Amino acid sequence: MTEITEENKTVQRPSRRTLLGWGGAGLALGAAVAGGTAAALNGGGGKDAEPAASAGDAEQFYGAHQAGIATPVQDRLHFAAFDVTTSDRKQLIALLKEWSAAAAAMTAGHEVGEGAISDNEELPPDDTGEALGLKPSRLTLTFGIGPGLFEKDGKDRFGLKSRRPEALIDLPAFKGDNLDPARSGGDLCVQACADDPQVAVHAIRNLARIGMGRVAIRWSQLGFGKTSSTTPDAMTPRNMLGFKDGTRNIAGTETDRLDKHVWVSKKDGPDWMVGGSYLVARRIRMHIETWDRTSLKEQEDVFGRTKAEGAPQGKRRERDEPNLKAMKDDAHVRLAHPDSNSGATILRRGYSFTDGTDGLGRLDAGLFFIAYQRDVRDGFVPVQTRLSRSDALNEYIQHVGSAVFAVPPGVRDKDDWWGKALFA
Numbered sequence: 575m576t577e578i579t580e581e582n583k584t585v586q587r588p589s590r591r592t593l594l595g596w597g598g599a600g601l602a603l604g605a606a607v608a609g610g611t612a613a614a615l616n617g618g619g620g621k622d623a624e625p626a627a628s629a630g631d632a633e634q635f636y637g638a639h640q641a642g643i644a645t646p647v648q649d650r651l652h653f654a655a656f657d658v659t660t661s662d663r664k665q666l667i668a669l670l671k672e673w674s675a676a677a678a679a680m681t682a683g684h685e686v687g688e689g690a691i692s693d694n695e696e697l698p699p700d701d702t703g704e705a706l707g708l709k710p711s712r713l714t715l716t717f718g719i720g721p722g723l724f725e726k727d728g729k730d731r732f733g734l735k736s737r738r739p740e741a742l743i744d745l746p747a748f749k750g751d752n753l754d755p756a757r758s759g760g761d762l763c764v765q766a767c768a769d770d771p772q773v774a775v776h777a778i779r780n781l782a783r784i785g786m787g788r789v790a791i792r793w794s795q796l797g798f799g800k801t802s803s804t805t806p807d808a809m810t811p812r813n814m815l816g817f818k819d820g821t822r823n824i825a826g827t828e829t830d831r832l833d834k835h836v837w838v839s840k841k842d843g844p845d846w847m848v849g850g851s852y853l854v855a856r857r858i859r860m861h862i863e864t865w866d867r868t869s870l871k872e873q874e875d876v877f878g879r880t881k882a883e884g885a886p887q888g889k890r891r892e893r894d895e896p897n898l899k900a901m902k903d904d905a906h907v908r909l910a911h912p913d914s915n916s917g918a919t920i921l922r923r924g925y926s927f928t929d930g931t932d933g934l935g936r937l938d939a940g941l942f943f944i945a946y947q948r949d950v951r952d953g954f955v956p957v958q959t960r961l962s963r964s965d966a967l968n969e970y971i972q973h974v975g976s977a978v979f980a981v982p983p984g985v986r987d988k989d990d991w992w993g994k995a996l997f998a
C-alpha cells in the first residue's frame with residue numbers, strides 16, 4: 575500500500591476504485607470482481623484518502639529524482655511533446671503547478687481535480703473518466719523541457735534564455751537521418767509509463783486537457799512491449815526484430831552507475847538541474863519486411879548476439895561478458911559498447927511501436943528509442959555518431975523523429991512543482 579503523506583493528501587480525490595464503490599451499480603461490481611481489492615469493496619466512509627493500489631501498484635511521485643527513469647520499466651508508454659502556445663510566463667507557471675498536482679493525483683490512482691463525476695452537472699468534469707475502476711498500474715509521469723522553452727525563433731519568450739543548460743544541445747544531424755519535423759522537437763514533454771495502456775493514455779489526455787490554451791500537443795507516441803530492462807533479474811524483453819533488448823543496461827538499483835551516468839551532479843550544474851537527467855527520444859522505423867527475409871546468420875551478425883539466448887557471439891549465456899573481437903566490425907553491439915565509445919554509457923528505456931501500415935502494405939513499426947544520460951554530449955551523441963556511420967543495422971532501420979529534453983529533478987512535496995527551481 576502506498577504511503578499517504580500530508581503532501582499528497584491535499585491533491586487526492588477519492589481513489590478511482592473507491593469512488594466506484596460508492597456508485598454501486600455495474601461498474602462498481604466490475605471493479606470489485608476484476609481487482610478484488612479492499613479499496614473497491616470498502617467504498618465510501620472514511621476511506622477517501624486511501625489510494626486504490628494494492629502493494630506495488632502505485633509508484634511514488636515525490637522524490638529526489640523523477641520517477642520513470644530508474645523505475646522498473648512498465649509495459650506501456652504514451653509519450654507526448656507539447657508546444658507552449660502562451661507567451662505569458664505567469665500562465666506557464668500556473669500550468670506547471672496544475673500539471674504537477676494532477677500528476678501526483680493520477681500516479682496515486684486518483685482522479686484529477688473535482689473528479690469525473692462533479693457536483694455541478696452544468697460543467698464538464700475535471701477528469702475525463704476513462705480510468706475509473708482501473709488501478710494506478712505503476713503509472714509514472716516524467717516531465718522534460720525542450721530547447722524551445724529557452725529560445726524560439728530568436729525570442730526569449732519567458733526570460734529563461736540565460737538559464738539554458740549547456741548540456742541541452744540541439745542534436746547534430748546524424749548520417750542517414752530522415753527526420754519528420756511533425757514528429758520531432760517540442761518545448762515540453764511528458765513520458766507516461768504504466769502497466770495498463772488506458773492509464774497511460776488517460777494521464778496524457780488529462781494533462782493535455784488541463785493545458786488547453788497554454789500548450790498544444792505537437793506529437794505523441796504510443797508504445798508497447800518495452801524494449802529495455804532496468805531490472806536485471808527480470809526476463810529481458812524482445813524488440814520487433816525478435817532479439818532480446820536491454821541485456822546490458824543500467825539497472826534501477828545500480829545507484830553508483832546512475833550517479834555516474836544518469837543523474838546531473840552539482841559539479842555539472844546548472845543548480846536547477848541537479849538530480850535531473852537528459853532525455854533523447856528517437857522514433858526509429860524498422861524495415862520489418864526486409865528483415866524478415868534475412869537469414870538467421872545475418873540477423874545474428876548484425877547484432878553480434880545470438881537470437882535464441884541473446885548471448886554475445888563466441889559466448890554461451892546472455893549475461894556473459896561480450897568479447898567484442900568475436901563480433902563483426904559493424905555489429906551493433908560492438909559499435910554501441912562503451913569500450914568502442916570512450917566509456918559513453920546511457921540508460922535505455924525504449925518501447926516498440928506499430929502504427930498500422932504505411933499505405934504501401936508495409937508495417938509502420940519500429941522502436942521508440944528513449945535514452946537518459948547525465949550529459950547528451952558524452953552519451954547519446956558519441957554512440958549515435960558511431961552507429962550512424964557504420965552499424966550493420968542501418969540497412970534495416972531509419973531514424974524518422976528526434977527530440978531532446980532536460981528532465982529536472984523530482985518534485986519534493988506539494989509546495990514544489992515541475993521545474994520550479996528554473997523559474998526561481
Ligand code: HEM
Nearest residue numbers: 813817818819820821822858907910911912941957958971
Ligand atoms: C531500432 C534500433 C535499435 C535496435 C533494434 C537495437 C537493438 C539492440 C540490441 C538487440 C542490443 C543487444 C542487447 C542489449 O544489450 O541490450 C542492443 C544493445 C545496445 N544498443 Fe541498441 N538498438 C537500436 C538502436 C540503438 C541506438 C539508437 C542506440 C544509441 C545511440 C543504441 C545503443 C545500444 C547500446 C549502448 C547497447 C549495449 C551495448 C553493450 O554494452 O553491449 N541502440 N541494441
